Amino acid sequence: xxxxxxxxxxxxxxxxxxxxxxxxxxxxxxxxxxxxxxxxxxxxxxxxxxxxxxxxxxxxxxxxxxxxxxxxxxxxxxxxxxxxxxxxxxxxxxxxxxxxxxxxxxxxxxxxxxxxxxxxxxxxxxxxxxxxxxxxxxxxxxxxxxxxxxxxxxxxxxxxxxxxxxxxxxxxxxxxxxxxxxxxxxxxxxxxxxxxxxxxxxxxxxxxxxxxxxxxxxxxxxxxxxxxxxxxxxxxxxxxxxxxxxxxxxxxxxxxxxxxxxxxxxxxxxxxxxxxxxxxxxxxxxxxxxxxxxxxxxxxxxxxxxxxxxxxxxxxxxxxxxxxxxxxxxxxxxxxxxxxxxxxxxxxxxxxxxxxxxxxxxxxxxxxxxxxxxxxxxxxxxxxxxxxxxxxxxxxxxxxxxxxxxx
Numbered sequence: 001x002x003x004x005x006x007x008x009x010x011x012x013x014x015x016x017x018x019x020x021x022x023x024x025x026x027x028x029x030x031x032x033x034x035x036x037x038x039x040x041x042x043x044x045x046x047x048x049x050x051x052x053x054x055x056x057x058x059x060x061x062x063x064x065x066x067x068x069x070x071x072x073x074x075x076x077x078x079x080x081x082x083x084x085x086x087x088x089x090x091x092x093x094x095x096x097x098x099x100x101x102x103x104x105x106x107x108x109x110x111x112x113x114x115x116x117x118x119x120x121x122x123x124x125x126x127x128x129x130x131x132x133x134x135x136x137x138x139x140x141x142x143x144x145x146x147x148x149x150x151x152x153x154x155x156x157x158x159x160x161x162x163x164x165x166x167x168x169x170x171x172x173x174x175x176x177x178x179x180x181x182x183x184x185x186x187x188x189x190x191x192x193x194x195x196x197x198x199x200x201x202x203x204x205x206x207x208x209x210x211x212x213x214x215x216x217x218x219x220x221x222x223x224x225x226x227x228x229x230x231x232x233x234x235x236x237x238x239x240x241x242x243x244x245x246x247x248x249x250x251x252x253x254x255x256x257x258x259x260x261x262x263x264x265x266x267x268x269x270x271x272x273x274x275x276x277x278x279x280x281x282x283x284x285x286x287x288x289x290x291x292x293x294x295x296x297x298x299x300x301x302x303x304x305x306x307x308x309x310x311x312x313x314x315x316x317x318x319x320x321x322x323x324x325x326x327x328x329x330x331x332x333x334x335x336x337x338x339x340x341x342x343x344x345x346x347x348x349x350x351x352x353x354x355x356x357x358x359x360x361x362x363x364x365x366x367x368x369x370x371x372x373x374x375x376x377x378x379x380x381x382x383x384x385x386x387x388x389x390x391x392x393x394x395x396x397x398x399x400x401x402x403x404x405x406x407x
Contacts, residue, residue, distance in 0.1 A: 042085040092120045111141040125233025129282040161374040168378035221253045227311035234343035244273040259291035260284035289317035292325045303333035306380045313354040335380045338365040
């Protein structure tokens with residue numbers, strides 16, 4: 001049996017090993033740990049990106065600066081090394097850091113380099129930002145990389161999205177003479193409270209409210225209005241995938257609009273989200289008011305329409321006009337939702353003043369993960385309170401969000 005002291009020593013050694021890999025092995029790192037075997041290669045891969053401490057910060061401490069050479073052969077070898085030593089999720093983070101820290105974006109314009117990287121949503125965003133600078137020899141490889149990511153996302157998200165929204169569409173089609181198994185008991189009880197008989201402790205249901213069955217005809221209209229400024233790259237990718245999924249549902253009439261200071265309607269490309277993505281242009285300014293004006297002009301059935309604005313709300317247009325448009329759409333019966341982000345990263349930087357102003361109009365603004373998006377859309381379709389994830393990172397009026405609960 002291994003004694004407690006031996007186990008403690010082993011745990012302490014593992015901690016020192018991990019700290020040695022984190023600190024990079026400078027003379028004063030204090031670990032006294034010597035690496036061997038596979039750890040040597042792992043340390044070299046980490047050092048190439050995060051190592052090479054040549055400078056000191058304002059307190060005299062050593063700073064770790066990047067030391068990976070910017071030539072295509074050395075980067076390609078490094079990409080192979082990190083895929084050998086680390087799991088896919090870590091590889092994606094390190095690739096992202098290499099692009100941000102070392103300015104390696106231009107190397108992604110080479111087909112050989114694209115074939116070596118681990119594709120993910122953030123890489124797609126980087127490729128889209130380089131779209132106009134991309135040579136023709138690279139474009140087909142880039143489209144193949146983007147298509148792989150998009151297809152993986154569709155496999156993950158499509159089935160649950162269709163299932164959730166089909167149920168919401170069915171329930172939104174209320175009927176007044178439902179079959180027994182189609183009765184909506186919550187709404188039926190609420191509608192018949194005046195018929196409560198206290199002596200019998202029961203309600204006489206004079207009026208039954210039930211769930212209808214959605215037909216093949218269009219029941220709801222959805223407008224996805226997407227900010228394509230550079231900070232929204234991951235949101236653009238996810239929104240394009242969801243747009244394609246929603247566009248494939250016969251009972252939804254889906255429109256997808258992207259904007260910066262200009263507005264582009266990409267609805268006719270919804271059947272292929274890769275075409276949608278390459279139709280965007282990440283970067284530039286932001287004119288939310290102009291985008292909402294266009295979306296407003298396309299609405300034909302306000303009471304049956306859901307508008308989803310996906311933006312960090314840094315408005316470069318006319319703020320008061322933007323808010324007036326939102327108020328007008330809501331007054332006409334439109335369900336209006338503002339997503340500060342549609343990504344896995346959580347709440348980004350956003351304009352809190354504009355978010356608060358929208359909240360005052362009963363248009364909550366919050367960040368949404370891709371897994372939560374179907375539930376948000378289902379609630380909007382059924383005109384229920386939205387499943388807002390976290391009050392601390394959300395701007396919304398507490399009177400309309402889910403009530404706070406106490407233990």
